[in-house]
Amino acid sequence: MHTRPRWTFGLRTLLLLLGLALLSATSVRAAAPAPPPGPDRFTVITVDYTATEWWMATYERNKIVCQMVVEHEGPPTIDEVYVLCGEDVGDDWIEQDACTQPIDDCTGLYIFLVDTRLEKKEVAIALPEPTVWLSLEDCDPVSSLATSVCETIPKLLLIGQEPLANQVITRVEGRLNNEPFECEGETCIVELQPTDENGVLVEFWAYSSYGDSTVKLTAQVRVTEADFGNPDHPSWFVDVLSSQWTGQPLASCAETWDVFPPVGGPPGWLSTPNDIRDLASTVPYSYLAENLIRQGVVDASSCPLGGYLPGGAGVNSCGLEAARPAVTEWQNRFDSLILATAQETGVPAQMLKNLFARESQFWPGVVSPTGDTGLGQLTEQGADTTLLWNPSFFDSFCPLVLSQDTCDQGYLHIEPEMQELLRYALVNSVDATCADCPLGLDLNRAEYSVGVFAHTLMANCEQAGMVVRNYTDASPGELITYEDMWKFTLVNYNAGGGCLASALQDASDAGQPLTWDAVSQYLAPACRGAIDYVEDISGN
Numbered sequence: 001m002h003t004r005p006r007w008t009f010g011l012r013t014l015l016l017l018l019g020l021a022l023l024s025a026t027s028v029r030a031a032a033p034a035p036p037p038g039p040d041r042f043t044v045i046t047v048d049y050t051a052t053e054w055w056m057a058t059y060e061r062n063k064i065v066c067q068m069v070v071e072h073e074g075p076p077t078i079d080e081v082y083v084l085c086g087e088d089v090g091d092d093w094i095e096q097d098a099c100t101q102p103i104d105d106c107t108g109l110y111i112f113l114v115d116t117r118l119e120k121k122e123v124a125i126a127l128p129e130p131t132v133w134l135s136l137e138d139c140d141p142v143s144s145l146a147t148s149v150c151e152t153i154p155k156l157l158l159i160g161q162e163p164l165a166n167q168v169i170t171r172v173e174g175r176l177n178n179e180p181f182e183c184e185g186e187t188c189i190v191e192l193q194p195t196d197e198n199g200v201l202v203e204f205w206a207y208s209s210y211g212d213s214t215v216k217l218t219a220q221v222r223v224t225e226a227d228f229g230n231p232d233h234p235s236w237f238v239d240v241l242s243s244q245w246t247g248q249p250l251a252s253c254a255e256t257w258d259v260f261p262p263v264g265g266p267p268g269w270l271s272t273p274n275d276i277r278d279l280a281s282t283v284p285y286s287y288l289a290e291n292l293i294r295q296g297v298v299d300a301s302s303c304p305l306g307g308y309l310p311g312g313a314g315v316n317s318c319g320l321e322a323a324r325p326a327v328t329e330w331q332n333r334f335d336s337l338i339l340a341t342a343q344e345t346g347v348p349a350q351m352l353k354n355l356f357a358r359e360s361q362f363w364p365g366v367v368s369p370t371g372d373t374g375l376g377q378l379t380e381q382g383a384d385t386t387l388l389w390n391p392s393f394f395d396s397f398c399p400l401v402l403s404q405d406t407c408d409q410g411y412l413h414i415e416p417e418m419q420e421l422l423r424y425a426l427v428n429s430v431d432a433t434c435a436d437c438p439l440g441l442d443l444n445r446a447e448y449s450v451g452v453f454a455h456t457l458m459a460n461c462e463q464a465g466m467v468v469r470n471y472t473d474a475s476p477g478e479l480i481t482y483e484d485m486w487k488f489t490l491v492n493y494n495a496g497g498g499c500l501a502s503a504l505q506d507a508s509d510a511g512q513p514l515t516w517d518a519v520s521q522y523l524a525p526a527c528r529g530a531i532d533y534v535e536d537i538s539g540n
Contacts, residue, residue, distance in 0.1 A: 033173045033180050036205040036213035039129040041164075044122050053115040056085060059099070059106040065089060068111075071121075075111060128163035130208045132172060132217055134240060135159070135247045137189055148238040148248040149226055153192055156221065156240075160186040160206035160214070167210045174204030176221075192238075195223050197263060199239065217244055224263045237263055252346030253461040257468075257485050259477030269539045270486055272342040272349040279335040279353055282328050285361040289323035290315045292330065295439045298323040331362045334375075337450045347454040351486070354537040355453070355493075364432035364446035374430035375446065376453035381496065383426040386452075387411045387419075390459035401425045426452070457493065464489040467497050471504045472514070483538075484516040490537055491523070491530045499527035 049071050056066040066085035070076045082090035099106035139154035160169030169186035177200040199222030207213045219242030226235040239260050251261040292298045293307050300307025300322040307319025342349035356362055359377040371379050387394045388411050398407035406414055430449035434442035468476040476485050491500045506522040520531050
């Protein structure tokens, strides 16, 4: 609850004519507000540290060539030697061989500790910055789709947050579709009106009693009528693209690509149902049937050749029919975990299930000769994409393998052998093969892998978005639909960023629209397997 009073004013005539989202807030200025100065906050603290003094001398005649005081225990680093002693001394120091003979016979330079003492110094540190969060006011939900669906057109609620004790947000300002608004205090309510499918831009910021402000923040807001078959009582879809949005989560990767999902929510293959029963499938997967027969889950002994084709290459029709009940049960055993993972990460549940069906037919012990592993057939290259393009996942996974100090450097900056170790560990983490386990599978590891593959898809959506930006000099949302961006992400997952980049470049050079139908025709021969892959997962 917010105890501050809220005021709203009428809409401006000009924007009523435009039919776009407008605003109403307290004390609307006649002129557009000036951009905010931004945060400017730091403090100086005094800290204790151990200073050590080192001298560098020549073995011959013990001539002192450099004196160094460093702010840590232990000898100076190479970088400190270069800074404190100069480039020539640094070069001599780093190039000389270690002395392994009696000191009287050594040549070159050596260092020795002269003094250790406690010192104090003043350090400037940045203080937490203020911010503003967005949500909806007066939205009575009529559906629980991935987008907010309200009974009436809601209001946009902006709440400033000041993290410093004894400081407060004094006012919130901004512009909606270039019309200014201003509210005293930390809370601001902005009225909305219907927009077109592209929405309208909101720029907003807040001022603090500290004397500074937030940075200028942005959101794209779309308000469109929801057709639920009752024209006398329309409802409204409300979508907000912003890092500051705290309301109903938008469809996954929409913010990354700066693109709204289709009005009313994404297509079925990109949906996350509310009821687990909507994920259920009954496909007669032959590879899954073969593994269930082989592991003794299914008794196909009454079938010709025990249910197998000649040479054991797959199952015959009798074996497939005998395995049908077990195949149906097994392909749905991960549904609750897929749904929970989708709700946590935003990765569409139906797409995640479709991907597992295509890659492994839900048999998580698969390790192909090419190194493809687990439910989603992760490769070492795929692990590299995950660790590089999903930093939050890297931050959580890396300390399970390497020291925290190493992980703090970030994936891109750790040593190549450490990167290789992480890739191996990630691929191994999704490999449920277990010779000593029932069915030859470690099902706990298989269940863990569902989250890994969701984060891998998120990494690929980030990389696919960057590929589009690099090869078009535009935001994906300016050129490509939400659904087609997911199809390009699947190309990235299956064939790699190089395949996607080349196809986008060739289609663009040929003057073709950057749609899936157009771009897919420019995939190189070695990449064209991705077409069937995407069509299969998207249900086409």
